[in-house]
Every structure is written in structure tokens, then in C-alpha cells.
Amino acid sequence: MSSAFDFEPQPRRASVAVDVGGVIVGGAAPVVVQSMTNTDTADVDATVAQVAALNRAGSELVRITVDRDESAAAVPKIRERLERLGLDVPLIGDFHYIGHKLLADHPACAEALAKYRINPGNVGFRDKKDKQFAAIIERAIEFNKPVRIGVNWGSLDQELLTRMMDDNQAKGFPLTASQVMRETIVQSALISAELAEEIGLARNRIILSAKVSNVQDLIAVYAMLAARSDHALHLGLTEAGMGSKGIVASAASLGILMQQGIGDTIRISLTPEPGGDRSREVQVAQELLQVMGFRQFIPVVAACPGCGRTTSTVFQELARKIEDDIRRNMPVWREKYPGVEGLKVAVMGCIVNGPGESKHADIGISLPGTGELPAAPVYIDGKKAMTIRGTNIAGDFEALVNDYIEK
Numbered sequence: 568m569s570s571a572f573d574f575e576p577q578p579r580r581a582s583v584a585v586d587v588g589g590v591i592v593g594g595a596a597p598v599v600v601q602s603m604t605n606t607d608t609a610d611v612d613a614t615v616a617q618v619a620a621l622n623r624a625g626s627e628l629v630r631i632t633v634d635r636d637e638s639a640a641a642v643p644k645i646r647e648r649l650e651r652l653g654l655d656v657p658l659i660g661d662f663h664y665i666g667h668k669l670l671a672d673h674p675a676c677a678e679a680l681a682k683y684r685i686n687p688g689n690v691g692f693r694d695k696k697d698k699q700f701a702a703i704i705e706r707a708i709e710f711n712k713p714v715r716i717g718v719n720w721g722s723l724d725q726e727l728l729t730r731m732m733d734d735n736q737a738k739g740f741p742l743t744a745s746q747v748m749r750e751t752i753v754q755s756a757l758i759s760a761e762l763a764e765e766i767g768l769a770r771n772r773i774i775l776s777a778k779v780s781n782v783q784d785l786i787a788v789y790a791m792l793a794a795r796s797d798h799a800l801h802l803g804l805t806e807a808g809m810g811s812k813g814i815v816a817s818a819a820s821l822g823i824l825m826q827q828g829i830g831d832t833i834r835i836s837l838t839p840e841p842g843g844d845r846s847r848e849v850q851v852a853q854e855l856l857q858v859m860g861f862r863q864f865i866p867v868v869a870a871c872p873g874c875g876r877t878t879s880t881v882f883q884e885l886a887r888k889i890e891d892d893i894r895r896n897m898p899v900w901r902e903k904y905p906g907v908e909g910l911k912v913a914v915m916g917c918i919v920n921g922p923g924e925s926k927h928a929d930i931g932i933s934l935p936g937t938g939e940l941p942a943a944p945v946y947i948d949g950k951k952a953m954t955i956r957g958t959n960i961a962g963d964f965e966a967l968v969n970d971y972i973e974k
């Protein structure tokens with residue numbers, strides 16, 4: 568029979584720590600949040616603005632596309648502009664097809680980046696493949712940069728896949744098609760890592776990822792990778808999708824893996840709504856790590872869902888307002904009040920669960936469900952501290968939360 572302890576988070580898998588421009592990924596370091604821009608990197612203004620927004624939202628690493636000469640030439644300018652803004656967020660260059668050429672032709676780009684991402688599935692073909700892969704690894708060694716070997720099932724190494732399928736056929740199909748695909752993804756990452764080490768890249772310069780878009784495949788692939796290597800792992804569901812589907816799929820897969828101690832850095836790849844906020848993926852990544860108890864980024868506002876007992880919307884409005892206030896003030900509070908991230912605020916709709924939940928928070932309020940009763944008890948540090956009365960209950964509680972944080 569299983570015990571409750573079986574469901575506790577497993578100890579973090581031991582991985583080799585990698586220094587990415589001063590941010591440690593793997594080893595004993597906390598799981599790092601990263602994201603990626605969707606601007607044309609050659610557009611320096613737009614890319615600087617988006618990297619800055621992602622970094623300010625909490626992205627500790629930001630990846631940018633480096634797909635042609637113009638974007639490679641823009642990288643050092645972007646780095647410089649960010650530094651002028653006082654932002655030292657490490658930039659990761661995302662290379663496909665011609666990374667070897669871009670890194671050779673643009674040494675300032677090679678220097679300005681904190682890490683190179685290579686996709687073994689499209690680094691080159693047939694006899695050119697190993698040479699082009701080697702050229703990127705040699706650049707990484709020359710510039711003392713780490714590399715992420717990022718396999719993606721949408722651009723899987725077709726030669727390797729064909730070989731694995733032929734091998735499976737020769738053995739009488741011991742593996743299903745899905746198992747062959749999973750094994751190919753894992754092999755692609757491991758073979759490339761081995762090759763990079765043979766060329767001379769140190770183990771503490773290699774991060775692996777193996778992204779797929781199906782939740783069960785993702786969990787299986789990363790569990791296999793984790794069991795067969797000690798390289799730091801970058802987790803992410805590729806093409807997670809739009810809106811709540813992307814969030815749910817990412818949270819389910821990454822949550823299960825991290826509960827098993829697997830994963831050293833995460834990216835939540837959400838498809839933004841047209842004109843939508845790119846920083847949303849950073850917020851989701853932080854919230855995932857925070858709700859699972861792995862990291863703390865921002866005070867939690869616990870609010871009940873409301874039910875037939877609530878005939879007013881006061882508590883929903885107040886919960887939203889408090890959360891917005893906290894997000895707006897966090898950059899300042901983080902500097903001024905160390906530990907503020909761990910704060911819990913409760914905004915509850917009525918007396919059924921209100922007092923209990925509020926006592927579990929640092930500061931909480933149990934609003935009258937009808938919104939008409941002019942009294943709401945406030946709990947501070949687990950004890951009833953006062954009752955707010957009158958018509959400005961929401962405003963008064965907001966002021967109390969601010970006072971509590973400042974004190």
C-alpha cells in the first residue's frame with residue numbers, strides 16, 4: 568500500500584550545473600524560468616523592448632531567434648541596449664540550419680550570446696551534418712559558451728528515425744511506432760551530447776531538451792532522458808497551444824516531471840492571442856513553480872470561487888484588485904521587503920470557509936456574502952485582528968494589506 572510520503576516531491580535529480588551568463592541551470596540551483604521572443608531579431612528596437620518586458624516579468628533567461636545575417640548582426644546591439652537599460656538578462660541564440668555559418672561570420676554575436684541552442688534535427692544533412700554540428704560546438708568552446716542540444720519531434724533527425732525504424736523492423740517490431748519515436752528523440756539528444764563532448768565541450772557546458780507536443784510522450788521522453796544522463800534538462804512542451812489548453816497541457820506535463828525531481832529550467836510555450844501579452848508565459852511558469860512549492864515569486868492571493876451564497880461581486884473585485892496591486896508593486900517591494908514573495912493573502916466570499924482560510928493566510932478577509940452586511944472580519948497572522956465596517960470595506964482592506972507588507 569502506498570503512503571502519503573510517496574506523493575511528496577521527489578528529490579531533484581542530480582544534474583551537472585551549467586552557468587548560463589551568470590544564471591545557474593541544474594545542480595542545486597532552483598528551477599530557472601525562461602522564455603522566448605517572437606520579434607524579428609533584426610528589429611533591434613522591438614526585440615530590446617520584448618526582452619526587457621519578458622525579463623521584467625521574471626524571465627531569467629531569454630531566447631532570441633538568430634536565423635540570418637541581419638539578426639546575427641543585431642545581437643550585439645541588442646545586448647548593448649539592454650545593458651544600457653540596466654538589464655543583464657542572458658540572451659540565448661536559437662540557431663537552425665545555418666548556425667555554424669552565422670556564428671563563424673559574426674564573432675560579436677557569438678560573444679554577446681550567453682548560450683547557443685542547436686537542433687540536431689536540422690543542423691545539417693548527411694556528411695555535412697557532423698561537420699556543421701562540430702563547427703558550432705567549436706565556436707562554443709572558443710567563446711566559452713554553453714549549448715543546449717534541443718531536439719524537437721517536429722524536426723526530428725530523419726536519418727536517425729529511419730535507422731531506428733529499420734532496426735525495429737529487423738528485430739520483429741518489439742517497439743510500437745510511438746515507442747520508436749520516443750526512443751529516437753532520446754537517442755538524438757544523447758548521441759549529440761556525446762559527440763559534443765568528444766569534440767571537447769565540457770559536461771558543464773551542455774543542457775538537453777527533447778520537446779514534443781503530446782503530454783504523455785513528453786513525460787515519457789524526459790523520464791527516459793533523466794534516467795540515462797546527468798545533463799541539466801530544459802523542460803517544455805512544444806506547441807503547447809492557445810489559451811487554457813496550452814496552460815493546462817504545460818502545467819500537467821511539467822508539473823508531473825518536476826514532482827519526480829526532473830527539470831532544471833522551464834519554458835511554457837504558449838501561443839499568444841493576436842496582440843496578446845508575451846509575458847503571460849513567464850507568469851504561468853512562475854505560477855506553476857510557486858503553486859507546486861518549488862519557488863516563490865509573488866505573494867499568493869487565495870480567493871474562493873464564490874457560490875450561491877455570494878450575491879455580490881465585491882470579493883471577486885477585491886481579490887482582482889489586490890492581485891493587480893501586488894503585481895504592480897512587486898518590483899519595488901522585492902527590493903525593499905526581502906521575503907515578501909512568501910506572503911499569502913486570502914479574500915473569501917463568506918463565513919463558511921472565510922475565517923478558516925483567512926487564518927491560514929498572513930492576512931485575510933472574510934467578506935459578507937451578500938455585500939450588504941456592513942462588517943467583515945480581518946485576520947492577521949492567524950488571529951482575528953479587527954472587523955472592518957462601513958461602505959469602503961474593499962478600500963480599507965487594501966490599505967491594511969499595504970500596511971502589513973510595509974511593516
Ligand code: SF4
Nearest residue numbers: 871873874916917919
Ligand atoms: Fe461559497 Fe462561502 Fe465557500 Fe466562498 S467561502 S465558495 S462564498 S461557501
